[in-house]
Amino acid sequence: MTEEKEGTAQKPSEEKKRAIDLNLLFPGKQYDLNRLFPDEETKRLLHDLRRNKREIDRFIRSLNLEEEE
Numbered sequence: 263m264t265e266e267k268e269g270t271a272q273k274p275s276e277e278k279k280r281a282i283d284l285n286l287l288f289p290g291k292q293y294d295l296n297r298l299f300p301d302e303e304t305k306r307l308l309h310d311l312r313r314n315k316r317e318i319d320r321f322i323r324s325l326n327l328e329e330e331e
Contacts, residue, residue, distance in 0.1 A: 282309045 284295035
């Protein structure tokens with residue numbers, strides 16, 4: 263039973279780590295993105311899209327550097 267309690271105690275801290283603040287992810291907007299998109303799955307999708315865009319931009323930059331050499 264102590265293992266169950268420990269597992270339950272750790273779960274809220276994991277949820278806090280997973281919480282996504284869209285206002286920090288997309289700064290400079292005039293409206294509250296967290297209220298506009300309250301669903302956690304939508305927040306996760308937007309977070310993943312932002313991360314994927316960053317990775318694609320890095321990949322394109324690396325291709326451009328190879329072409330210049």
